[in-house]
Amino acid sequence: MVRGFEKRFFFRQVPILGVVAAACGSTPAAPIPDPGGPFQTTVPATETISKLTASDAQQLCKDLTMAYGTFLTGGLTAETTCRIAGIEAAATSTDGGTYQEDAGTYQANCQATYETCKQELSSAPVDYFCPLPAANCHATVELLSACLNEIAAGEPSQMCIGVPTCNMISEGQPGTRTPQPELADLPPLPACVRLYQQCPPLDFTYPCGTF
Numbered sequence: 001m002v003r004g005f006e007k008r009f010f011f012r013q014v015p016i017l018g019v020v021a022a023a024c025g026s027t028p029a030a031p032i033p034d035p036g037g038p039f040q041t042t043v044p045a046t047e048t049i050s051k052l053t054a055s056d057a058q059q060l061c062k063d064l065t066m067a068y069g070t071f072l073t074g075g076l077t078a079e080t081t082c083r084i085a086g087i088e089a090a091a092t093s094t095d096g097g098t099y100q101e102d103a104g105t106y107q108a109n110c111q112a113t114y115e116t117c118k119q120e121l122s123s124a125p126v127d128y129f130c131p132l133p134a135a136n137c138h139a140t141v142e143l144l145s146a147c148l149n150e151i152a153a154g155e156p157s158q159m160c161i162g163v164p165t166c167n168m169i170s171e172g173q174p175g176t177r178t179p180q181p182e183l184a185d186l187p188p189l190p191a192c193v194r195l196y197q198q199c200p201p202l203d204f205t206y207p208c209g210t211f
Helices: 002-006 054-070 073-090 106-122 141-153 156-160 190-198
Strands: none
Touching: 054 073, 054 141, 073 106, 073 156, 141 190
16 A cells, blocks of 8 residues: 555656856855764765765765665655655545544544554665765765755755644545645855855755746
8 A cells, every 4th residue: 555655646856956156266255064963884984976986975865865765765755655654544444434443533543544654664675776976976975964054954854745744634524735834935055156166966955846
């Protein structure tokens, strides 16, 4: 049942455009520090991504896969899938009776299905293609980390998922899906812009947004 929901919803990742080449003799751009956040890696921050050893590239791929499955597209898709599963199951009885006989409340049915769904998806492999090794990537690991933590700080699960949570619905009022925000309304991502300039294969931004 859960896998059926996965096929019905997806998030579009919007590419960052407008690469600006630095003029000859111009002052180098100030570094953008990593603000800290959920993205963590044991690969040294000062390492240039195109010069990573095979083992460091492998480790960074594992860390990128984890980010994808938690607060990037994969994680948001799973969260959306399970919220929808919970809402659809909320008023459905399992024994031909009423939802009160099954779980006590409309929200309880929703939450039970949501939690089962999240548990099932957490054990499934994350379908993410890692772009490393990337030969033409002059960015540091710190810049990559700064970009991903900028995205996480913007709380994409709150901005990008329009499906209500179980505590936001009630019997007869399952809630409505809110539209995705416009790109102009999303917090800026200076580290991600810089990352794309220095490393086009690593194109990260919010997993939602419309023009």
